Amino acid sequence: MKTPLPPSPPKILLRFFRWFCHPDLADYIEGDLYEIFDENVAEKGLRKARWSFAWEVLKLLRPSLIRPVSSFYKPIYIAMIKHNFILSLRSFRRYKSSFLINLIGLSTGLACALMIYLWVSDELRMDKFHDKDDRLYQVMKNSIRPEGIRTSSQSPALLANALKQDFPEIEYAITTGNDEFNGRGILKQGNRQIQVDGFFASKDFFKAFSFSLAQGNPQKVLSDKRSIILSKKLAHQLFGTTKNIIGKTIQGNRDLFKATYQVTGILGEIPTHSTLQFDFVANYDMVLSKVEWIRKWSGDGARTYVTLKKGTDAEAFNQKLGRYLQTKPDREDNQVFIQPFSERYLYGKYQNGKAAGGRIAYVRLFSLIALFVLLIASINFMNLATAHATKNTKEVGVKKALGVTRRALAFRFFQESILLAFLSLIVALHLVGLLLPQFNLITGKTLQINQLLDIAFPILGITLFTGIASGIYPAIYLSSFNPIKVLKGTSYKLSASSKVYLVRKGLVIFQFALSVIFIVGVVVVHQQISYVQTADVGYDRDQVIHFNMRGKYNRATLIERLKSTPGVVNATNIHGGNIVRMLGLGSGFQWSNQESDKEVEFRRPHVGYYFIETLGIEVIKGRTFSKSYGDEGSKLIINEAAAKIIGEQGIVGKTILDGDDKKQIIGVVKNFKVQSMHEAMKPCIMRFAPRGSDIMVKLHAKNQAQTIARIKTIYESFKPEYPFNFRFIDQEYQSLYVAEQRVASLSKYFTIIAIIISCLGLLGLTIFTNEQRMKEIGIRKVLGASVLQIVRLLTGTFTKTVLTAILIALPVSYLLMDQWLDNFAYRINLQWWYFVGAGLAVLVIAWVTVSLQTVRVARVNPVECLKDE
Amino acid sequence: MGKYYLGEFEEVVMLTVGVLYNEAYGVSIKKEIEDRLDRKVSVGALQSALKRLEQKGYLSSKEGESNAKRGGRPKRYFTITASGKRAIEDTRDMRNQLYDAIPKIALDLKIS
Structure with missing residues (x-):
């Protein structure tokens, strides 16, 4: 009466x-389970059962x-690992040169990677510390203009509440x-006054x-209109203490709004990875x-910043x-x-x-x-390990004959490479500790060695x-x-067997191709940066100081x-910062026979007398603003680019509309470049304004220290609220390219390291193959x-390999660099010698x-090499 | 406590094996306990107790017959060994002694 197929568990x-x-x-237990299941099916049904x-x-x-795992498997694994470990140590000791090459290569490689990892993780951490990070947004504003969309972080103050x-x-x-108030305001308390950097924020900040x-x-803390929260440093500067100052008042000066502020809080440490x-x-x-x-x-x-309520879809x-x-x-x-x-x-x-994009690049x-x-x-390790294969073959053969599985053999080689990697890690950590201060100097970070602990697992x-x-x-392979x-002894041929040989060659080609690309990269970046730094920007930026008053x-x-003042060549005043970063871009000019009714955007700085003279800008036609004429306010000076747009014919004396005002063009100057070289030359219309507070002074090359001291005395005789703070504008100019310079110097170091590691690998291979060919060399010499002849014979193959690498790398590097240079409106042309030079350098080094x-x-x-056997 | 020690569940298992005499194997022991004591017993708990008791030398086991219900797997019958017998006796004596030592008044009080 049994069903043919009883339900089974x-x-x-x-x-x-x-x-x-x-x-x-x-x-036995399974039997019990079956029995119970059977009964359960009968009693409760299949599902419940x-x-x-x-x-x-x-x-x-x-x-x-x-099942007792421990009693059966463990000792064998441990024994195997131990055995492999001993074998690895022995091979390290026997082939010291390979071991050292691997160790040095891997540890410098790892050290590089660790430092970069530190830097990258630090970059990625920026601003992430806010509790509401996932809901905290900044409101950005797009201005839709005929020439394209401009995005800015500036927004109307009314936006947040609305x-x-x-x-x-x-x-x-x-x-x-x-x-606008940053770095300008002065806070006063009693007789102390400090120039401060901070901002105003609405109450939910x-x-x-x-x-x-x-x-x-x-x-x-921010609920009252007069509230102010000070950093510990500022509190110390103003009050000499951070104790019991809540509720005390301080005065702001003009730029910080003349008002009495009441201290309502003291800031804790602001994390270094905060952009604010x-x-x-x-x-x-x-x-x-x-x-x-x-x-x-x-x-x-x-x-304007907003935090969204939980669960809001930002998109x-x-x-x-x-x-x-x-x-x-x-x-x-x-739009926002x-x-x-x-x-x-x-x-x-x-x-x-x-x-x-942005820094993410x-x-x-x-x-x-x-x-x-x-x-x-890693390639070094691979090459050396496979090159050593000839010496390992016996080991592998004997083991296989004794029944060792392929998996266990593979495990042995993995274990060796992992062991080496961890030995290298120890060396690398020391290297990082040694090099980190230098690295910080270049990157402008404050990375600490103990930050490595945070990323211990990734490391x-x-x-x-x-x-x-x-x-x-x-x-x-092995x-x-x-x-x-x-075991028959055909092992020798294995090292020259075509497949491995090709792979090894391919890997060397890969290494050297990368090295060539790195070198070309460094050369081009350097050339470009020195080009922009020494480029003729249309004005003379040497020996000019700028200060704000x-x-x-x-x-x-x-x-x-x-x-x-003795030592001063010329001086001028303008509006809107020094010439390097001069702001002020806008449209609103109209002239007769304008080609299209599209608005053209001009740079439109307000400059005072002697501007053109102080900065040595070349005048092509007409004259500059001068005291010998009246009514300069209704005159304009333009640059060549602007002249081209407005029409060069009879440009001097032409009258155009600046907003609603009729103004006359009195001169055309050569193009000069403000802002960085990433940006194309813009047409420029200079208006006259004698009230600018950005002062630029051109100094004689000699006795500059004395001259600056004299200028300082003059500055102070006007009793300004702010201390005298000047900068040379050529330094300002250099600082436009800080990011590029950092990349340049960092990539230089990494290139050197890459080349050294590649060469180490090549050295290892050479030592090894040479050793193998000792007998051949001996016979040839006899x-x-x-x-x-022998040197030529031995280097011949490497030369071919490296040449191949160079041939592969050059077009790749050309494309890469061409793309990078497109970031600049002013760029160098790629010269053939960058590539040939890099190739030759690699070849010579190899x-x-x-x-x-x-x-x-x-x-x-x-x-020596023929005596035995 | 002496040299014999049985946990509560171990004691129940021992006694049940005794009750079942020659019919004590996994499922029957489980059912017997569930019926008599009205408590749920998982196969896991029972088997680990059986294994422990066998290791202590209180139970011995031998392979028995199999049938289709059991997916062709053999049963494993348990019997109490001599030292197993002493262990349950010992446990029982200890209990009785303790029970007898309770002053009457303590139990009376509890009742009232």
Whole structure:
């Protein structure tokens, strides 16, 4: 009466059970389980029976019943690992040169990778420390203009509150600003006064951003219009203490709004990986109450941040937000979007109104370099290990004959490479400790060696990866030997067997191709940077100092006094910063027979007398602003680029409209470049304004220290509020290219390391193959070959390999560098000699490396290598 | 406690093996305990107790017959050994001694 197929317990569970259960007991228990299952099926039905079966199986998982792993497998594995370990140590000792080459190569490679990893992780960490990081966004503004979309972080001060009111998704909306006050304000307390750097922020600032407070309640510190929160440093400077100063008052000067501020809190440490760095935060209501234009929609001058409520979809919110600003007065051409605040650091460049790269490019570049350097080091290991194969063949053959599985053999080689990788890690950590201060100097970071602890797991991961990457080829190749062939003695041919030989050659080609690319890269970056730094920018930036001097005083008097100071060649005053970074870009000019009605954007600096003269800008036609004429305010000077647009015919004397004012062009000067070379030359229209507070003074080359001291005395005689703070504008100019310079000097070092590691590998290979060919060399010498002939013979193959590498690398590097140079509006042309030079350099370095070894071998006395056997 | 020690569940298992006499194997022991004591017993708990008791030398086992119900797997019958017998006796004596030592008044009080 039995059914043909009785319901059975789930097969998979049974298999699982048989897998873990103690083999002595499995049969009996399984029988019991079957029986119980059967009864359960009858009583409760199949489904329940299955469930209770699963439950029973799970509950059988107890130490006394499971298969004893320990008693059977462990000792063999440990013994094997131990045995492999001893074998590895022996081979390290026997082939000292290879071991050292591997160790040096891998450890420098790892050290490079570690430092880059530190740097990258530090970059990625920027601004991520805010508790609400995943919901904290900055509101960015796109201005849609005929010439394209311009993205800016500036937004109207009214935006934050309006957003908060109109969008329920927003948790907090924060306004900060105004950057114009940064570094300019002076805080006074008693008779102490300090120039400070900080900003105003609306009251929820500390709720959205997680800047810690040493004193004060983050919920309340900014609630009053007069509240100000000071950094510990600033509190010490103002009060001499941080104790009991809550509630005390301080005075702000003109730039910080003349007002009495009340201290409501003390800031904790601001993390170094915060892009916002400040000494004080005051309530934004103060700005609103003191500045009229900021209360209108038309005025920019604030930065707006929002935190979204949990679970808000930022993408969808952005869709909703897009056209919001357009509905406000005077904002028809503006759109807004939100970008994660912590993303701004790495993705700070915008194209077409969207974030498009930025520093992330460097992060990627260096990650790639780290990877390649590690790869080059790994290749050394692979090559040397397979080259040594001939010596390992016997070991492999005997082991295989004794029944060792291929897997175990592969494991042995992996173990060796991983062991080596970890030995290298120890050396690398020391190297990092040694080099980190230098690295910090170049990158401008404050990385600490103990930060490595934070990334301990990734580091172990990288090391393991390096070990495995290095071991993979030897493991596969060496464990594939045919034991019969190997033990018969045909092993010798294996090293020259075409496949391995080709792979090895390919790897060397890869290494050297990378080295060539690195070298070309470094050369081109250097050339480009020195080009922009020495480029003729149309004005003479040598020996010109710039300082800012605000306040009520007679500009003309100052300029005249400066001009009459011994050691001063000329002096001028302008608006809007020094010439290097001069801001002010805009349209609003109209002229007769204008070609299209498109608005053209001009640089439009306001300059005083002697501007052209002080900076040595060449006048092509007409004259410069001068005191001998009246009414210079209605005159304009333009550059060549502007002249081309407006029409060169009879340009001097032409009248154009500047806004609503008729102004006459009185001169044309040669093009001169402001801002960095990334940007193309812009047409420029200079207006006259004698009240600029940015003073530029051209000095004689001699006795500059004395001259500057005299200028300082003059400066102080006007009793300005701010200390005398000057800079040479050629230094300003250099600082435009800090990022490029860093990349240049870093990539130089990494290139050197890559080349050294590649050469080490080549050296190792040479030593090895030479050793193998000792007998051949001996015989050749006996038969009358000269040292030179032998050297040529031995270097011949390497030469071919390296040449191939160069041939492959050149087009690749050409394309890469061409792309990089496209970042610059002013760029060098790629010269043929960059590439030939890099190729030759690599070739020569490779030759030197190889011949050091080869010459020694070629000079050997044939008796030495032929006497035995 | 002496040299014999049985945990509570171990004692139950020992006694049940005794009760079942020649019919004590995994499933029957489990069912017997579940019926008599009205408590759930998992195969895992039972088997590990059996294994422990066998290791202590209180139980011995031998392979028995198999049938289709058991997926062709043999049963494993348990019997109490001499030292097993002493162990349950010892445990029982210890209990009785302790019980007898309780002053009457303590139990009375508890009842009231």
